[in-house]
Amino acid sequence: MEGILALSGGVGGAKLASGLAQIVPPSELLIVANTGDDFRHLGVPVSPDLDSVMYALAGLSDDIRGWGRSGETWHCMETLTSLGAPDWFQLGDRDLATHIVRNQALLSGRSLTEATAELCQRLGVRHQLVPMSDQSVATTVHTDRGAMAFQHYFVREQCNPLLQSVSFEGAEDATYNSRIDDFLIDYGAALVVICPSNPMLSIDPILALPKMRTLLENRPVMAVSPIVGGNAIKGPAAKIMGELGLPVSAVGIAEYYQGLVDVMVIDRVDEPLASNIEALGMKVCVTDTLMTTSEKKRQLAQYMLEFVHYFDH
Amino acid sequence: MEGILALSGGVGGAKLASGLAQIVPPSELLIVANTGDDFRHLGVPVSPDLDSVMYALAGLSDDIRGWGRSGETWHCMETLTSLGAPDWFQLGDRDLATHIVRNQALLSGRSLTEATAELCQRLGVRHQLVPMSDQSVATTVHTDRGAMAFQHYFVREQCNPLLQSVSFEGAEDATYNSRIDDFLIDYGAALVVICPSNPMLSIDPILALPKMRTLLENRPVMAVSPIVGGNAIKGPAAKIMGELGLPVSAVGIAEYYQGLVDVMVIDRVDEPLASNIEALGMKVCVTDTLMTTSEKKRQLAQYMLEFVHYFDH
Numbered sequence: 372m373e374g375i376l377a378l379s380g381g382v383g384g385a386k387l388a389s390g391l392a393q394i395v396p397p398s399e400l401l402i403v404a405n406t407g408d409d410f411r412h413l414g415v416p417v418s419p420d421l422d423s424v425m426y427a428l429a430g431l432s433d434d435i436r437g438w439g440r441s442g443e444t445w446h447c448m449e450t451l452t453s454l455g456a457p458d459w460f461q462l463g464d465r466d467l468a469t470h471i472v473r474n475q476a477l478l479s480g481r482s483l484t485e486a487t488a489e490l491c492q493r494l495g496v497r498h499q500l501v502p503m504s505d506q507s508v509a510t511t512v513h514t515d516r517g518a519m520a521f522q523h524y525f526v527r528e529q530c531n532p533l534l535q536s537v538s539f540e541g542a543e544d545a546t547y548n549s550r551i552d553d554f555l556i557d558y559g560a561a562l563v564v565i566c567p568s569n570p571m572l573s574i575d576p577i578l579a580l581p582k583m584r585t586l587l588e589n590r591p592v593m594a595v596s597p598i599v600g601g602n603a604i605k606g607p608a609a610k611i612m613g614e615l616g617l618p619v620s621a622v623g624i625a626e627y628y629q630g631l632v633d634v635m636v637i638d639r640v641d642e643p644l645a646s647n648i649e650a651l652g653m654k655v656c657v658t659d660t661l662m663t664t665s666e667k668k669r670q671l672a673q674y675m676l677e678f679v680h681y682f683d684h
Numbered sequence: 685m686e687g688i689l690a691l692s693g694g695v696g697g698a699k700l701a702s703g704l705a706q707i708v709p710p711s712e713l714l715i716v717a718n719t720g721d722d723f724r725h726l727g728v729p730v731s732p733d734l735d736s737v738m739y740a741l742a743g744l745s746d747d748i749r750g751w752g753r754s755g756e757t758w759h760c761m762e763t764l765t766s767l768g769a770p771d772w773f774q775l776g777d778r779d780l781a782t783h784i785v786r787n788q789a790l791l792s793g794r795s796l797t798e799a800t801a802e803l804c805q806r807l808g809v810r811h812q813l814v815p816m817s818d819q820s821v822a823t824t825v826h827t828d829r830g831a832m833a834f835q836h837y838f839v840r841e842q843c844n845p846l847l848q849s850v851s852f853e854g855a856e857d858a859t860y861n862s863r864i865d866d867f868l869i870d871y872g873a874a875l876v877v878i879c880p881s882n883p884m885l886s887i888d889p890i891l892a893l894p895k896m897r898t899l900l901e902n903r904p905v906m907a908v909s910p911i912v913g914g915n916a917i918k919g920p921a922a923k924i925m926g927e928l929g930l931p932v933s934a935v936g937i938a939e940y941y942q943g944l945v946d947v948m949v950i951d952r953v954d955e956p957l958a959s960n961i962e963a964l965g966m967k968v969c970v971t972d973t974l975m976t977t978s979e980k981k982r983q984l985a986q987y988m989l990e991f992v993h994y995f996d997h
Contacts, residue, residue: 413784413788414727414728414787414788414791444757444777446777446778447760447780447781447784448781450777450778450780450781450782451785453781453806454782454803454806455785456781464757464760464763464777465760465762465763467780468761468764469763469767471760471764472768472769474727475726475727475769493766493768
């Protein structure tokens with residue numbers, strides 16, 4: 372099997388990442404997580420997407436709540452609230468331990484990549500998960516209510532402001548994770564998987580890193596549409612696409628990724644749209660993309676890999 | 685009633701402080717807590733004695749465990765341990781919130797005095813509690829196994845090393861809390877109460893601050909012996925006194941405080957020692973000093989105040 376480079380945002384991406392991890396050996400899968408959402412909160416560095424993927428790979432995700440750890444408690448957060456601390460971003464007691472350990476690692480001079488590897492090792496995660504960069508890139512959302520940091524828009528304001536554009540502060544001066552080059556040296560013909568994450572908010576920060584698009588240009592790139600039946604599985608993708616004047620559909624996703632993505636993976640309910648996507652110069656893979664169980668995550672990953680081999684080899 | 689300035693260490697001091705708070709109006713009591721034990725741990729500033737008093741005044745102490753908050757949980761700590769973080773100093777989920785809020789306050793430029801006042805206000809504490817200083821003073825214990833920071837000696841090493849001496853790093857350059865002067869301007873004839881805390885480890889850091897002893901010299905000072913019947917109520921006071929060659933008794937405490945303390949408060953079981961203490965030039969107040977209930981805390985405080993009035997007025 373050839374190496375697979377997966378680009379992931381948070382929850383949706385984490386699901387496909389854990390599906391891939393079920394069938395791809397650890398050495399042959401490198402998952403690159405968006406860190407444009409990262410921010411310091413209550414004195415600790417929070418990496419929401421990185422942690423969503425890490426918890427998913429460790430089998431610790433809370434699938435009902437849709438974020439954070441299962442079996443979580445909120446005693447520290449409740450007390451913080453009673454002490455007047457901001458409560459718009461919830462940190463669970465067990466999740467908080469992740470941020471404290473990461474903080475200590477960063478304070479001692481280790482990189483976010485190293486801190487992530489240590490956390491993954493402790494959580495029994497065998498697959499390789501890295502932040503997109505070890506430098507800070509801050510996704511900033513420009514809205515009708517002004518510019519705001521990602522988490523302020525996403526969590527505090529519940530994505531209510533009208534989105535006008537998105538910028539990635541620091542991206543120009545950041546470098547993509549060097550582990551990606553190392554991985555590609557070992558797996559020259561790597562397939563790139565863009566997980567079903569928000570293209571504008573979760574994948575674009577990764578693509579905004581210098582030389583990242585160039586790196587992907589000559590490789591097979593397969594993207595899973597986060598829009599199914601005209602709605603986002605989770606999150607504000609549909610709302611944002613509407614605000615940006617894009618078709619709120621798998622076709623809109625394909626248009627957004629045109630020139631980068633070779634194969635669009637869409638859900639069966641969107642099969643009628645396949646010809647519109649093919650008209651954009653992409654291949655289309657139609658399958659079940661709703662990863663509601665561990666088995667369905669594995670099946671989607673399996674189907675994608677088989678589809679690519681069928682066409683390319 | 686005249687103003688009362690109480691000097692306190694952790695648990696024993698916190699009990700008497702809460703007894704005093706039951707009978708003295710908030711404006712007439714200033715509790716000064718030792719901060720020589722303070723240290724940064726897992727990225728947050730921990731003030732063990734200050735918090736013991738604060739939780740006691742708020743009615744939140746865990747009287748069975750003897751430290752920390754009642755109804756505490758340990759989910760963050762358990763997870764930290766599983767992630768490889770040091771586990772020798774336990775931070776409860778609710779207690780952790782205190783340290784996070786204090787960290788944020790200090791990071792935003794507020795003093796430890798201001799941070800403490802904010803926490804107290806949120807916890808409904810109406811009496812005045814201040815750290816002995818807003819500068820860092822680090823109690824360092826010199827032992828047969830070398831010098832070590834207080835919490836390393838006290839918690840990590842369980843007070844097992846033989847104590848040779850104690851120093852207070854930074855004390856010479858620190859200033860005692862200016863709120864003490866403000867309080868004494870309002871209550872010139874203040875009674876000073878030295879709570880039943882460890883003289884060498886909990887009270888000496890306060891007394892080591894420049895001009896602190898001078899400030900107390902011309903005021904009535906009343907100390908409660910933390911040694912009852914030849915044993916410490918809690919903690920290593922008896923062990924340390926033996927290692928330093930002091931009599932392990934209320935007389936040893938009186939000798940240690942000679943020249944500073946005017947009235948020694950001792951337990952009924954130590955009544956036979958009264959004449960030995962009087963021979964040191966002190967008055968002796970004999971009463972029940974085991975503050976096992978809220979009522980007994982109040983009774984000890986009440987008795988002390990009545991005793992002083994009887995002699996001095």
